[in-house]
Amino acid sequence: MIEKRNKTHMEDVIINAVQNGPEVDPPADLTCRIMGRLHPKRPSLWIRLRMWFLRPWVVTVRPVTAIPAMTLAVALLVLGFVAVREPVEKGAPELASVRFVLHDAGMHARNVSVVGSFNHWRAERSVMWYSPKAKAWILEAQLPPGDHEYLFLVNGTQFVPDPNAPMTSDDGFGHRNSIVFVNGTNEQAL
Amino acid sequence: MKDKREAEIIRKILLGDVQAYGVLVREYQRPVYNLMLRMTGDEDTAADLAQDAFVRAYERLASFNQRRRFFPWLYTLALNVARDWGRREGRDRHVFVEDAAVLVREQDRLDEPKAVNDRLDGAKAFAAVMELDSKYREALILRYRHDFSMQEIAETLGIGISAAKMRLSRGLDMVRQQFDGGAND
Numbered sequence: 001m002i003e004k005r006n007k008t009h010m011e012d013v014i015i016n017a018v019q020n021g022p023e024v025d026p027p028a029d030l031t032c033r034i035m036g037r038l039h040p041k042r043p044s045l046w047i048r049l050r051m052w053f054l055r056p057w058v059v060t061v062r063p064v065t066a067i068p069a070m071t072l073a074v075a076l077l078v079l080g081f082v083a084v085r086e087p088v089e090k091g092a093p094e095l096a097s098v099r100f101v102l103h104d105a106g107m108h109a110r111n112v113s114v115v116g117s118f119n120h121w122r123a124e125r126s127v128m129w130y131s132p133k134a135k136a137w138i139l140e141a142q143l144p145p146g147d148h149e150y151l152f153l154v155n156g157t158q159f160v161p162d163p164n165a166p167m168t169s170d171d172g173f174g175h176r177n178s179i180v181f182v183n184g185t186n187e188q189a190l
Numbered sequence: 191m192k193d194k195r196e197a198e199i200i201r202k203i204l205l206g207d208v209q210a211y212g213v214l215v216r217e218y219q220r221p222v223y224n225l226m227l228r229m230t231g232d233e234d235t236a237a238d239l240a241q242d243a244f245v246r247a248y249e250r251l252a253s254f255n256q257r258r259r260f261f262p263w264l265y266t267l268a269l270n271v272a273r274d275w276g277r278r279e280g281r282d283r284h285v286f287v288e289d290a291a292v293l294v295r296e297q298d299r300l301d302e303p304k305a306v307n308d309r310l311d312g313a314k315a316f317a318a319v320m321e322l323d324s325k326y327r328e329a330l331i332l333r334y335r336h337d338f339s340m341q342e343i344a345e346t347l348g349i350g351i352s353a354a355k356m357r358l359s360r361g362l363d364m365v366r367q368q369f370d371g372g373a374n375d
Contacts, residue, residue: 010366010369010370011362011366013311013312013315014315014318014319014330014362014365014366015334015362016312016315017312017313017315017316017319018315018316018319018330018331018334018335019334019335020312021312021316021319021320021335022316023220023221023224024223024224024227024233025220026219026220026223026224026237026240027223027233027237030215030219030223030237030240030241031212031215031216031219033237033241034215034219034240034241034244034245035208035209035211035212035215037241037245038208038211038245038248039208040206040208041206041208042206043204043205043206047204047205047252048205051201051204051205054201054256055201115356115359117352117355120355120359121352121355121356121359121360122359123363149352156363156367157367159360177352177356
């Protein structure tokens with residue numbers, strides 16, 4: 001509990017530092033230098049038309065016309081709602097049981113977590129436990145249907161893709177995330 | 191209200207009032223200049239690149255979607271100007287690796303005595319954020335300094351929302367672990 005509080009406190013300090021950290025003033029003549037490089041442009045017909053459509057409009061409403069119009073609009077809405085209403089409402093999607101496994105025969109890691117899109121990449125939400133029998137770190141999680149990106153976080157510092165994951169994806173900055181696809185209520189093991 | 195005012199300014203610029211652009215320059219020159227300074231580490235280069243970014247934004251203003259916020263669009267252009275400069279200068283080095291052991295950069299690894307002895311305060315935290323790789327640093331700055339939504343961060347950095355969340359999470363973890371050594375994980 002204390003560790004969790006410390007972690008939250010440290011994150012608050014970091015976020016506060018980013019919010020209020022010092023910034024450097026730009027050179028005093030920067031605006032002039034920028035404005036000096038700009039050339040006035042004659043708007044094309046297309047731009048003038050677009051601006052004409054996008055300009056703020058003033059709408060005047062008079063009760064004499066507004067009341068019948070609103071009555072009609074409400075009647076149409078009610079009719080539309082009745083026409084398209086589903087006979088049976090669907091409940092929340094069913095969760096499927098997924099088993100994450102990271103083999104570690106010599107128990108070289110001190111701790112391992114699963115971080116992924118399903119837990120907002122927060123390590124503390126999905127800590128794995130070590131099974132001496134399986135010689136592996138294991139975690140069972142309940143996930144909604146769909147594809148989920150994830151990684152193993154080893155010793156709190158190393159992000160390790162799942163060597164047994166059937167699919168991976170580029171995370172956008174040169175690393176690979178593993179992907180698990182959950183297709184319903186069947187139990188899945190990784 | 192600010193977005194409405196900006197939409198009106200952009201409308202004037204597109205209709206030929208070039209001087210109206212000065213309002214936007216004065217409003218955003220500070221964050222754009224500081225972005226360039228973080229990316230280049232040199233004041234003169236930062237000023238030149240900030241100019242380039244604003245000029246590019248002016249030239250492409252007709253493609254700006256006026257239903258969106260102007261600043262994230264400008265920031266995306268500015269970041270591209272900085273990246274182009276980085277490529278020209280040979281500073282854009284992406285390492286594609288499959289080996290998990292090299293996923294953690296050497297400088298991010300824990301220095302045990304430092305972690306035990308150091309206490310985290312605002313100045314140290316800010317210095318540590320500035321030392322992060324730009325992809326983590328910019329994500330943190332966009333979220334916590336400029337209040338970008340996750341969608342805006344993802345679009346600005348050209349990545350998915352999951353990847354944007356991961357950058358924030360990793361960025362915070364990297365800074366935190368420099369001070370607690372991962373003891374609070």
